[in-house]
Amino acid sequence: MIEKRLKTRSVGGTLALGQTIYELMLPAPRMVILSGELGAGKTTLVKGIAEAMVAAKSEDVTSPTFTLVHEYRGPKLRLYHLDLYRLETEQELLTLGLEEMESQPDALVLVEWGEKFPSVMQRARGAIAISHLEGDERAFMVRML
């Protein structure tokens, strides 16, 4: 288990942190829950990870709030970016095919608001909790199993 506490002071800092976090996950791609209040920086971190994976430019990564899932493909891994904010029941979650995404050995599955669902909590192999500090400061508590 890896545990790291990190901080950024700007959007650019969080985008760059994507590289560090990508490297932590690269040896064993997995499903990771991103938690933190609205505006904490979950989607911004995914932009940075997508760039580090060479899967997408940060400006092309947008919040999947309404579409629920976005998929990007890099040379090594594919990235599934989910936002479960609007989902209410485990039943609705079933229709997304999360198990299928997770079962791919080359898939990194990053789930915003995954902590709402016990089934996602049980299956996730990592969590990144983001807190909004003063102004543009953000703290990242990274745990990887």
Ligand SMILES: Nc1ncnc2c1ncn2[C@@H]1O[C@H](COP(=O)(O)OP(=O)(O)O)[C@@H](O)[C@H]1O
């Ligand atoms: N250090 C920082 N890291 C990430 N976002 C920041 C930072 N400082 C300010 N922001 C702002 O906070 C917001 C984060 O939004 P977003 O990444 O969509 O959050 P979430 O997905 O957690 O709701 C953006 O408006 C961004 O410009």
Ligand SMILES: [Mg+2]
């Ligand atoms: Mg978001």
